[in-house]
Amino acid sequence: xxxxxxxxxxxxxxxxxxxxxxxxxxxxxxxxxxxxxxxxxxxxxxxxxxxxxxxxxxxxxxxxxxxxxxxxxxxxxxxxxxxxxxxxxxxxxxxxxxxxxxxxxxxxxxxxxxxxxxxxxxxxxxxxxxxxxxxxxxxxxxxxxxxxxxxxxxxxxxxxxxxxxxxxxxxxxxxxxxxxxxxxxxxxxxxxxxxxxxxxxxxxxxxxxxxxxxxxxxxxxxxxxxxxxxxxxxxxxxxxxxxxxxxxxxxxxxxxxxxxxxxxxxxxxxxxxxxxxxxxxxxxxxxxxxxxxxxxxxxxxxxxxxxxxxxxxxxxxxxxxxxxxxxxxxxxxxxxxxxxxxxxxxxxxxxxxxxxxxxxxxxxxxxxxxxxxxxxxxxxxxxxxxxxxxxxxxxxxx
Amino acid sequence: xxxxxxxxxxxxxxxxxxxxxxxxxxxxxxxxxxxxxxxxxxxxxxxxxxxxxxxxxxxxxxxxxxxxxxxxxxxxxxxxxxxxxxxxxxxxxxxxxxxxxxxxxxxxxxxxxxxxxxxxxxxxxxxxxxxxxxxxxxxxxxxxxxxxxxxxxxxxxxxxxxxxxxxxxxxxxxxxxxxxxxxxxxxxxxxxxxxxxxxxxxxxxxxxxxxxxxxxxxxxxxxxxxxxxxxxxxxxxxxxxxxxxxxxxxxxxxxxxxxxxxxxxxxxxxxxxxxxxxxxxxxxxxxxxxxxxxxxxxxxxxxxxxxxxxxxxxxxxxxxxxxxxxxxxxxxxxxxxxxxxxxxxxxxxxxxxxxxxxxxxxxxxxxxxxxxxxxxxxxxxxxxxxxxxxxxxxxxxxxxxxxxxxxxxxxxxxxxxxxxxxxxxxxxxxxxxxxxxxxxxxxxxxxxxxxxxxxxxxxxxxxxxxxxxxx
Numbered sequence: 001x002x003x004x005x006x007x008x009x010x011x012x013x014x015x016x017x018x019x020x021x022x023x024x025x026x027x028x029x030x031x032x033x034x035x036x037x038x039x040x041x042x043x044x045x046x047x048x049x050x051x052x053x054x055x056x057x058x059x060x061x062x063x064x065x066x067x068x069x070x071x072x073x074x075x076x077x078x079x080x081x082x083x084x085x086x087x088x089x090x091x092x093x094x095x096x097x098x099x100x101x102x103x104x105x106x107x108x109x110x111x112x113x114x115x116x117x118x119x120x121x122x123x124x125x126x127x128x129x130x131x132x133x134x135x136x137x138x139x140x141x142x143x144x145x146x147x148x149x150x151x152x153x154x155x156x157x158x159x160x161x162x163x164x165x166x167x168x169x170x171x172x173x174x175x176x177x178x179x180x181x182x183x184x185x186x187x188x189x190x191x192x193x194x195x196x197x198x199x200x201x202x203x204x205x206x207x208x209x210x211x212x213x214x215x216x217x218x219x220x221x222x223x224x225x226x227x228x229x230x231x232x233x234x235x236x237x238x239x240x241x242x243x244x245x246x247x248x249x250x251x252x253x254x255x256x257x258x259x260x261x262x263x264x265x266x267x268x269x270x271x272x273x274x275x276x277x278x279x280x281x282x283x284x285x286x287x288x289x290x291x292x293x294x295x296x297x298x299x300x301x302x303x304x305x306x307x308x309x310x311x312x313x314x315x316x317x318x319x320x321x322x323x324x325x326x327x328x329x330x331x332x333x334x335x336x337x338x339x340x341x342x343x344x345x346x347x348x349x350x351x352x353x354x355x356x357x358x359x360x361x362x363x364x365x366x367x368x369x370x371x372x373x374x375x376x377x378x379x380x381x382x383x384x385x386x387x388x389x390x391x392x393x394x395x396x397x398x
Numbered sequence: 399x400x401x402x403x404x405x406x407x408x409x410x411x412x413x414x415x416x417x418x419x420x421x422x423x424x425x426x427x428x429x430x431x432x433x434x435x436x437x438x439x440x441x442x443x444x445x446x447x448x449x450x451x452x453x454x455x456x457x458x459x460x461x462x463x464x465x466x467x468x469x470x471x472x473x474x475x476x477x478x479x480x481x482x483x484x485x486x487x488x489x490x491x492x493x494x495x496x497x498x499x500x501x502x503x504x505x506x507x508x509x510x511x512x513x514x515x516x517x518x519x520x521x522x523x524x525x526x527x528x529x530x531x532x533x534x535x536x537x538x539x540x541x542x543x544x545x546x547x548x549x550x551x552x553x554x555x556x557x558x559x560x561x562x563x564x565x566x567x568x569x570x571x572x573x574x575x576x577x578x579x580x581x582x583x584x585x586x587x588x589x590x591x592x593x594x595x596x597x598x599x600x601x602x603x604x605x606x607x608x609x610x611x612x613x614x615x616x617x618x619x620x621x622x623x624x625x626x627x628x629x630x631x632x633x634x635x636x637x638x639x640x641x642x643x644x645x646x647x648x649x650x651x652x653x654x655x656x657x658x659x660x661x662x663x664x665x666x667x668x669x670x671x672x673x674x675x676x677x678x679x680x681x682x683x684x685x686x687x688x689x690x691x692x693x694x695x696x697x698x699x700x701x702x703x704x705x706x707x708x709x710x711x712x713x714x715x716x717x718x719x720x721x722x723x724x725x726x727x728x729x730x731x732x733x734x735x736x737x738x739x740x741x742x743x744x745x746x747x748x749x750x751x752x753x754x755x756x757x758x759x760x761x762x763x764x765x766x767x768x769x770x771x772x773x774x775x776x777x778x779x780x781x782x783x784x785x786x787x788x789x790x791x792x793x794x795x796x797x798x799x800x801x802x803x804x805x806x807x808x809x810x811x812x813x814x815x816x817x818x819x820x821x822x823x824x825x826x827x828x829x830x831x832x833x834x835x836x837x838x839x840x841x842x843x844x845x846x847x848x849x850x851x852x853x854x855x856x857x858x859x860x861x862x863x864x865x866x867x868x869x
Binding site: 038039044163164167176178236281299303306307314315317320 | 484486496498677789802803804805809810814816819820821856857858859860862865
């Protein structure tokens with residue numbers, strides 16, 4: 001077809017940018033369509049974590065381990081041609097028994113069990129006593145029971161990484177069209193053969209859904225019921241300060257919150273510095289659809305948790321607070337690969353808060369599928385049609 | 399509304415608009431709490447000394463009277479030194495807001511069924527080579543130092559930019575003892591002759607301008623019109639300002655003089671403080687007169703959010719006299735919303751004031767047309783000129799990133815370049831950055847993207863962490 005692309009990628013967040021880069025590098029003709037601007041969704045609202053520490057053994061952890069390796073490779077490939085993506089192998093620190101009244105013994109037992117399981121799955125993890133924690137994080141509260149150190153946890157600057165990947169994809173021939181909203185699918189005998197947009201139709205061999213929290217809506221245009229829902233999160237940002245927090249530091253209850261599907265407000269303490277000098281404080285999780293209103297209580301709890309973990313933060317000024325919408329998948333696994341129900345439709349979403357970390361692996365698998373290569377990881381756990389028999393659960397979560 | 403008794407009004411800002419709102423509402427029977435960041439009420443315009451031995455700057459009698467009457471009114475409580483760092487609209491839909499405060503006694507919250515926001519504005523700056531040097535300050539900062547603490551920014555100073563405020567600051571600095579080398583005004587002042595009706599409608603303004611010009615003559619301060627300081631460089635222990643002729647669009651022409659001074663005070667009009675109103679969800683608009691982002695209000699100052707009224711510069715820069723009238727109207731409308739005035743009472747009290755404000759707004763619009771800030775300054779920049787001081791983002795970096803990454807909106811620009819992401823959160827550089835982005839991307843940029851901030855002023859995390867007692 002004239003003017004046709006091999007791939008239309010919908011969404012110019014980190015996953016869309018990664019898919020465009022991975023596909024364009026393989027010689028596929030790619031166009032990225034984005035209804036808003038660059039990094040307009042969750043990519044521009046997160047901390048940029050590439051974590052293995054918050055994942056238990058299973059397909060997501062395998063994806064994360066694979067992805068962290070890819071990020072290192074991609075960072076080297078991009079070099080300094082597209083600007084610094086601020087990839088930092090800073091390491092993660094999970095602490096337990098913080099503050100008076102916390103059950104340190106139970107917390108430590110839990111951490112030990114987590115560490116054992118993760119270690120067996122290939123995660124590097126080190127059990128620390130309180131002195132060991134303070135050696136790694138001198139400004140942390142002395143009132144804690146211990147923690148786990150994860151040297152493989154990394155961080156990067158998501159907006160810069162996305163911009164760099166798209167610039168690199170363009171150099172491989174990809175096109176990026178911002179402010180181009182997909183309004184429908186082009187169909188040919190049941191197969192998706194492109195999209196309709198406000199600026200006219202775009203024909204393509206495959207359509208990659210990288211629409212993040214809006215992925216469910218986009219899939220709906222193709223008639224592929226996909227229960228991905230927005231899960232709101234707030235982040236507090238402090239003024240730039242001299243290095244105070246060296247790693248990504250979070251309380252062990254973060255693991256439980258990430259794994260939960262509860263719709264109500266959940267807060268756990270996550271604190272980390274950035275190369276810009278600011279300190280990012282999270283994290284909240286709420287299933288409240290695309291509610292853009294402020295939640296003062298959520299922000300207060302985050303500040304409280306951060307000050308409890310790093311008492312010196314009490315005097316550091318909060319400068320900004322913002323929210324974003326994570327693409328929440330009911331079983332906490334991303335949705336990746338061709339849709340068995342709708343030929344031509346490929347999914348790349350549902351990573352919730354792990355999209356930055358999981359983007360390269362997701363894009364790599366998508367590109368392998370599109371070029372007919374054998375995927376480096378099994379795709380069954382991420383099967384887009386796996387929710388079809390669970391429509392009720394999905395409806396409740398959405 | 400929790401914590402808000404009947405008849406209770408919160409006023410944010412104790413400048414002319416806030417004081418007038420407080421007084422009007424209190425006289426109608428409201429219990430008013432005025433919250434102000436300053437150590438003493440008055441705001442920038444009526445700034446009072448905070449250091450012993452500093453002689454108060456003279457204010458027109460009507461303003462001195464306003465300060466006195468607010469200070470002695472039994473139903474008005476002024477809480478100085480209180481910063482409103484965030485606010486949320488009442489979530490039960492009854493109107494009003496919960497204000498989050500940081501004060502001398504720590505954090506507190508104030509919930510009120512009706513609030514009047516009168517946050518004023520701050521100096522608008524445009525970047526130019528050398529604007530970030532020590533010794534280059536805003537005209538407002540220079541005035542605040544002189545008025546509040548009797549401190550001069552330099553012994554020999556140059557005042558530059560555009561707008562009648564330059565004359566006020568030059569005269570004020572001269573009377574505090576500075577040697578003012580000159581006032582550099584970019585506008586050709588003959589433009590005023592195009593607005594005879596606006597001037598005739600505001601005779602007080604004409605007298606005021608005459609007073610300022612007389613002060614310049616008395617202090618022998620030259621006024622250089624149609625010229626601009628397009629660069630400042632370090633020179634010996636002081637500064638050297640390059641003054642060039644500029645055309646109507648501020649394209650720089652021939653060099654007219656180099657001026658050696660200790661300090662350069664720059665002012666290009668004012669940026670309205672709209673962030674608190676934006677945080678509360680009030681609708682905004684672009685003021686056609688000067689292109690500023692302002693809060694949309696009706697003629698009595700009512701915003702799109704029930705129980706949230708806005709008065710003064712935040713609804714459109716117009717000066718202290720207009721701010722007082724707008725404050726009065728907002729105070730009356732607040733009293734009406736609290737049930738202290740009926741419809742007829744509100745109409746009776748507000749009608750003559752509305753008529754006066756219309757005339758003053760016409761004058762303000764004429765002032766903005768004469769003293770406009772066109773985009774020609776963007777051509778004064780060098781690649782290494784800093785646009786965002788907090789994050790040290792240069793004009794060259796910004797333009798290169800916009801082109802290289804295809805950035806075309808403020809959010810992406812902020813995230814990728816960090817412009818406007820520092821301590822000032824874009825208050826200083828936002829409008830300039832938006833202007834440069836618009837030129838480089840070929841897309842208009844909504845200023846609201848630089849005004850959306852739930853934390854309107856940086857505040858210690860220890861304060862954010864505490865709920866604080868209700869006030």
